[in-house]
Amino acid sequence: MTVTQEKTLADRVRADFPILHQEVNGKPLVYLDNAATSQKPVAVLDALRNYYEQYNSNVHRGVHTLSAKATDAYEGSRVKxxxxxxxxxxxxxxxxxxxSEAINLVAYAWGLTxxxxxxxxxxxxxxxxSNLVPWQLVAKTTGAVLKFVELTQNQEFDLEQFKTLVSDKTKLVSTxxxxxxxxxxxxxxxxSEIAHHYGAKVLIDACQAVPHMPIDVRAIDCDWLVAxxxxxxxxxxxxxxxxxxEILKAMPPFMGGGEMIADVFLDHSTYADLPHKFEAGTPAIAEAIGLGAAVDYxxxxxxxxxxxxxxxxxAYLFEQLRQIPQIQTYGPQPxxxxxxRAALAAFTAGEVHPHDLSTILDQAGIAIRAGHHCTQPLHRYIKAQSTARASLYFYNTREEIDVFIAALKEAIDFFGGLFG
Known part of the structure; x- marks a missing residue:
């Protein structure tokens, strides 16, 4: 009697992602760069194609059938x-x-004013x-002062230090x-609770959270959240x-132009209600509709x-990485x-440069990230010039982790022979 192995989530969804079923450099693709960008399911690709083939039209500006259909889909995605x-x-x-644009919107429409x-x-x-540079620019213009929460010994947000930084002078916590x-x-x-006690606003950069876990902005009680x-x-x-x-209503427009206005005169204008006050010009209509399809998916x-x-x-990825003596991972252990912790691992491998590792792994069909991941100050803080990063999503499998680990060991052995 044979026992049928239960299908994993990845087994059930991988057919939805055409890009995963290809070879790179003669090897089956193992895509482990999901923190940089995820792959797209057929449902999203179909939504984009369907818009352009069936009802391509501008939104809000027309009373004809195609415009009405585009507007419904565009605003329907907002509801989703x-x-x-x-x-x-x-x-x-x-x-x-x-x-990045969303954070800049808050920085300029709220921060500067x-x-x-x-x-x-x-x-x-x-x-x-993206959550540093806009505030540096705003601070330079307004005279505001930037303060920084450091890390605990486990390389996590130091909440106790944060409590010593926040005060009545704090107007914003953005993390x-x-x-x-x-x-x-x-x-x-x-x-958020601590910041609000002092009357400060809170902005949350949720780019690496929204794709991977349930998010409830009202439970968090943040003032803004971006993804x-x-x-x-x-x-x-x-x-x-x-x-x-109420906060968005009090903020002035971020950009001027069409779509964000109520009435325009030669010497002044009045502005549209939310959300259109912040959406000047022809928007990314197809992309918004595609995002709605992704949310549905x-x-x-x-x-x-x-x-x-x-x-x-x-758990499996870190268990395997711990078996390689040269590997040092960063952040808390699961x-x-x-x-x-999140489903990603930033790591170094002794003297082997992360870019060299990434190049060798690419030859084996494995896509990982190498560099500072747009966190240069953090890399200086942890005393790492750069790191390699393998990041997972729900369409990845244990078998792909096995392929990655085997290739990683081979790469380390290869460079070890050179250094030896």
Missing amino acids: IAKFVNAALPQEIIYARNA SLQPGDEVILSVMEHH VYVSNTLGCINPVKEI SGHKMCGPTGIGFLYGKR LTNIGMDKIHAYEAELT DRNGEG
Whole structure:
């Protein structure tokens, strides 16, 4: 009698991702660069193609059938996103090109108009450049002061130090939900509660969280949250900003032009209601519709199931990496069930440069990341010039991890022979 092995989540969904079924350099593709961008399921590809083939038209501006259909689909995606992150209203979702633009929107529309000399903005040393550079520019213009939360011994957000930094001078706390390098999951709900006690606003960079776990903006009680579509099975060129309605209403427009106006005169203009006040010009219509399809796809699977399966993969990945003496990983270790960190591993391998590792692995058909992952200050902090990074998603398998580990060992042995 044969025992049928139960299918994993990856087994059930891999057929939905055409790009995964190819060879790279003569080897089956093993795609482990999901923290940089995810692959797209057929449902998203079909949504893009269907828009361009069936009802390509501008939104909001026409009363003809195609425009009405495009507008319905475009605004329908906003409703889906709002439900996906548990926003109170669809109007609290603002489309942006990406999370970087969404953070810049807050920095310029709120930061430049609200911050005064001596006001303090608290960030962390693990921030992506997209959540550093805009605040550096705003601080230079307004005279605000930037302060930084450091890491615990386990290379996690130092909540106790944060409590010593926050004060009545703090006007904003802006931090990542999940570090794209350390993989740590920050206590954003507690951070938000502490910041609000002092009257500060809270912005959460959730690019590495929204694709991988259930998100509830009202439970977190953040004032703003940003995410990028391309990391959550959606197209590139589309992301979103969640903001509390009363805060968004009080913010001036970020950009001027068509679509964001109510009435225009030669010497002044009045502005549209939310969310259109922040969406000047012809938007990324197809991309927004594609993001809505991605949200449907993820919702149908279930974010709780995605998180649970990725935890299993995380436990297995770190178990295998621990068997290689030369490997040093960064960020907290997962528990035996893979919980306590994200499904990615940034690592170094002794004297072997991460770019050399990535190049050799690419020859074996394995795609990983190498570099500073847009976290240069963090890499200086952890005293690593650069790291290699393998990042997982729900369509990855244990077998792919095995292929990666075997190729990684071979690469280390090869370079070890050169150095030896």
